[in-house]
Amino acid sequence: MTVLLAFAFVAGVLTILSPCALPVIPLLLGSGGTGTTARARRLSGILLGFAVTFVAVTVLLASLLAAARLTTDRLRLASALLLAAVGAVLVVPALGHWLEARAAPLQGLGLRVTGGRSGSGLAGGLVLGAAIGLIWAPCVGPIMAGVIAVAVTAGPSPQTLAVALAYVAGAAIPFALVAASGRALLRGLASPVSADRLRRGFGLLMVTAALVVALGLDVPLQAAVATALPDGWGSALVAVEDQPAVQQELAQLGGPGTVASELPASVPLEDLGRAPELTGITAWINSDPLALASLRGKVVLVHFWTFACINCIHVQPYVEAWYERYAADGFVVIGVHTPELSFERDLGNVRQAVADDGVTFPVAFDPGYRTWAAYGNRYWPAFYFIDRQGHIRHTHFGEGDYAGSEQVIRELLAEAA
Numbered sequence: 001m002t003v004l005l006a007f008a009f010v011a012g013v014l015t016i017l018s019p020c021a022l023p024v025i026p027l028l029l030g031s032g033g034t035g036t037t038a039r040a041r042r043l044s045g046i047l048l049g050f051a052v053t054f055v056a057v058t059v060l061l062a063s064l065l066a067a068a069r070l071t072t073d074r075l076r077l078a079s080a081l082l083l084a085a086v087g088a089v090l091v092v093p094a095l096g097h098w099l100e101a102r103a104a105p106l107q108g109l110g111l112r113v114t115g116g117r118s119g120s121g122l123a124g125g126l127v128l129g130a131a132i133g134l135i136w137a138p139c140v141g142p143i144m145a146g147v148i149a150v151a152v153t154a155g156p157s158p159q160t161l162a163v164a165l166a167y168v169a170g171a172a173i174p175f176a177l178v179a180a181s182g183r184a185l186l187r188g189l190a191s192p193v194s195a196d197r198l199r200r201g202f203g204l205l206m207v208t209a210a211l212v213v214a215l216g217l218d219v220p221l222q223a224a225v226a227t228a229l230p231d232g233w234g235s236a237l238v239a240v241e242d243q244p245a246v247q248q249e250l251a252q253l254g255g256p257g258t259v260a261s262e263l264p265a266s267v268p269l270e271d272l273g274r275a276p277e278l279t280g281i282t283a284w285i286n287s288d289p290l291a292l293a294s295l296r297g298k299v300v301l302v303h304f305w306t307f308a309c310i311n312c313i314h315v316q317p318y319v320e321a322w323y324e325r326y327a328a329d330g331f332v333v334i335g336v337h338t339p340e341l342s343f344e345r346d347l348g349n350v351r352q353a354v355a356d357d358g359v360t361f362p363v364a365f366d367p368g369y370r371t372w373a374a375y376g377n378r379y380w381p382a383f384y385f386i387d388r389q390g391h392i393r394h395t396h397f398g399e400g401d402y403a404g405s406e407q408v409i410r411e412l413l414a415e416a417a
Helices: 002-017 024-032 039-060 062-067 073-091 093-102 109-113 122-135 142-154 158-187 192-214 218-228 233-239 244-254 310-329 347-356 370-374 402-414
Strands: 283-285 299-305 331-337 363-365 382-386 392-397
Touching: 002 142, 002 158, 002 244, 024 073, 024 122, 024 158, 024 192, 039 062, 039 122, 039 142, 039 158, 062 142, 073 093, 073 122, 073 192, 142 158, 142 244, 142 370, 158 192, 192 218, 218 310, 233 310, 283 347, 299 310, 299 402, 310 331, 310 402, 347 363, 382 402, 392 402
Parallel strands: 299 331, 331 363
Antiparallel strands: 283 363, 299 382, 382 392
8 A cells, every 4th residue: 555655646746747737727826826924824725625625526525426426517617716706806906805895794704715914814725725626637547547436436445535645645745836936926026016917917817727617628728738748748647657566556446357457568469358248327429328249240449538538538539530440340439438527427518528529439428437347447548459259359558559559450350250
């Protein structure tokens, strides 16, 4: 367990290098630049609120939210609007005075949220941090993917809670540095006029970032930034988690998988056993319900993904191209959408993402992680290549090796039924 906690902490620290951290950076800068007193308490409140909210949604409440089919969409929207309001106060200080007067019956809650003189700063920091924690949707690697899957299917445990806390503690370090840098920039300006202009700039950044999240533009923006980064950037960040010791402890954390825990990292075509049947699918998109048993004689790719995962967004054009290129030869793609975060559990959001991304292959909605668990999967994205007899012959996890995956499809199609 010690190895897993250590790598979870490192993975959290590296999150700041992922495009998924992009929407929260302006929010942290602006939050760090609010108020004039109780700076340490306010920053502590931001980090505590951020950590508690994120861990609660992803681990502590994950199974309850999944069982009740609830999402945090409205909470995320409310959080974005709150942060936009805080940014607006920075841009237009008079607005803060107006809000303060209207919030007098609430004993200055609005003043504390914006870090005013009458508050300790801690309460306002907790509110801001909680809002940022609800908005943050990190590109998690195998460690947090395993923790989230276990939390959804089996509920929270001391082990999953410890790993999630280690991850968020690592992420809090660079986030704290970002927030503190906003304060340091303001303090470093000798001219009050310059400081006021910078504070207004931070506020404008907060408003922009919050509106991007509220309008659902954060995922496309992250995808665009990720595309502009060097090839393999995302895979390199996740590679630190792909250590044998980490994978062994992840297997113990979630119990032995029926398929994935037995697979080598890289293999030529071989018989890896009969593919588990799809189970727990609550909806189908682009197709009537399918079963692997009914697809005997065809080559099938079972593709685990989720729509807000940057790595999944990167592989999707390749999967779509394979489907269009080889469908006439007997190739079928089944995209098993297993949600990572709460808002990805909303079927309407999934349908919208499928339409927006131009996905035409069948998509199976697996909100309860039933098919995920049957395959012992731990990755987004993950490929399981199934031959005409219904046996898994090859797997690939994460981005890359697209030529190799296409060659696998060709070889399986060339085999006799």
